[in-house]
Amino acid sequence: MASINFDNALGLHASALQLRAARAEILANNLANADTPGFKSRDINFREVLAGEVEARQSVAVERTHTGHLAGRSQAEQQLLYRNPSQPSIDGNTVDSQIEKAQFAKNSMDYNTTFEFLSSKFKGLRNAVRGE
Amino acid sequence: MSLTNVFDIAGSGMNAQSIRLNTTASNIANAESASSSVEETYRARKPWFAVMQKEFMAVNKDGEFQQLSGQTGVGVEVKGIVEKDAPLKPRFQPDHPMANEDGYVYYPNVNIVEEMTDMMSSSRSYQTNVEVLKTAKQMLQRTLTLGQ
Numbered sequence: 001m002a003s004i005n006f007d008n009a010l011g012l013h014a015s016a017l018q019l020r021a022a023r024a025e026i027l028a029n030n031l032a033n034a035d036t037p038g039f040k041s042r043d044i045n046f047r048e049v050l051a052g053e054v055e056a057r058q059s060v061a062v063e064r065t066h067t068g069h070l071a072g073r074s075q076a077e078q079q080l081l082y083r084n085p086s087q088p089s090i091d092g093n094t095v096d097s098q099i100e101k102a103q104f105a106k107n108s109m110d111y112n113t114t115f116e117f118l119s120s121k122f123k124g125l126r127n128a129v130r131g132e
Numbered sequence: 133m134s135l136t137n138v139f140d141i142a143g144s145g146m147n148a149q150s151i152r153l154n155t156t157a158s159n160i161a162n163a164e165s166a167s168s169s170v171e172e173t174y175r176a177r178k179p180w181f182a183v184m185q186k187e188f189m190a191v192n193k194d195g196e197f198q199q200l201s202g203q204t205g206v207g208v209e210v211k212g213i214v215e216k217d218a219p220l221k222p223r224f225q226p227d228h229p230m231a232n233e234d235g236y237v238y239y240p241n242v243n244i245v246e247e248m249t250d251m252m253s254s255s256r257s258y259q260t261n262v263e264v265l266k267t268a269k270q271m272l273q274r275t276l277t278l279g280q
Contacts, residue, residue, distance in 0.1 A: 017275075021134040024271065028138045028264045032145030032208045034257055035152070036181040039205075101260065108267045115274055122279035 009125055013118045015053045019046065020111040026080070027104040030095050037091040041083040041100065049079050135275070137206065138268035144184060144207030145261035151210050152179045152254040156247050163242040168232045174240040176216040176247075184209040216241055 007014075026042055033039040085094035155177045167173040183205040218241040226235035 018134070021271070024268060025134040025137045025141065028141045028268065029205045029207060031260050031264055032141050032148075033181075033183055033205060034260070035149075035253065036183055036208055039183055097260065101263075104264060104267065108271055111271050112274060115278070119278055119280075126279075 010118060010121050012050065012054050013114055013121065016050055016114045017111065017118060019044075019050055019053060020107060020114060023107050024104065024111065027100055027107060030083075030100045031097070031104065034093070034095045034097050034100070037093060039093050039095060041085065041095045042080050043083050043103070044079055045081060052079070135268055135272045139265060141207040142261045142265040142268065144209060146258055146265075148179065148181055148208045148210050149254045149258040149261065151213075152181075153251065153258070155179055155213060156251045156254065159240075159242045159247050160244065160251075162240055163244055163247075164239065166228065166230050166237045166239055168230045168237065170220060170238055173220050173238040174242075175220075176218070176240060176242045177213050178216060180211040180214055181208055182211045218243075 023044055023046065026044065030041045030043075083094060083096075083099075086096060086099075088094050159176045162174045165174045184207045186206045220241050221239040222236045223239060224235055225231055225237045228237045231237050
């Protein structure tokens, strides 16, 4: 008999939501450093990182049995890439404000979309439990 | 939770830009502050921006604590305010009350055009950070309604 398992029920939407939040942080950092000399704009390849995240969930996770153990770095931090600048500035800064703003807006829309999926999953589960 | 970090990041950006706007205001206000000697003359001030690094402690193989910094930045920090090196502007004004024995008055090395562009740039960057903050707030508020 199949039991109700939150991980199975929610699918990859939970990971996707976390990853969207992580990406919002990366993009916010790019925008905050838009005037910092020498700062290089960073981003992640969402599709690849999400695939890695799903794979990591299926494989064995590293357990921390001692407070001195280092926590495994998240997929997002491991696969942080540099953006190819279209108009690099003379002080070595590669933040293109328009691109970052557009990406941030798109990321937050995608966050809302993923949120809707997740929310409807919960609604579905609740309906199943109530049997209405 | 990553979204709460966005508040810190955007906050650091707003703080940095307001400091930049402050120095600009000070520079423009003092653009015509005359003085009789090179040492006493006001010099244009500029903030020094740097990426704030996430730092965490780790134990190395000898069992000692070691400071490590992560890959991602966690905002922008103002390392300090530096004075511009550009030469001051001496003017021959013997009638000026601050004139030295040779009749010269020293004016600050403030470039008004540069200050105006700096002002526009910092106010735009400030706005961007406010928008980021607003969006992050909406995203977080949305998350609180999960499953309702």
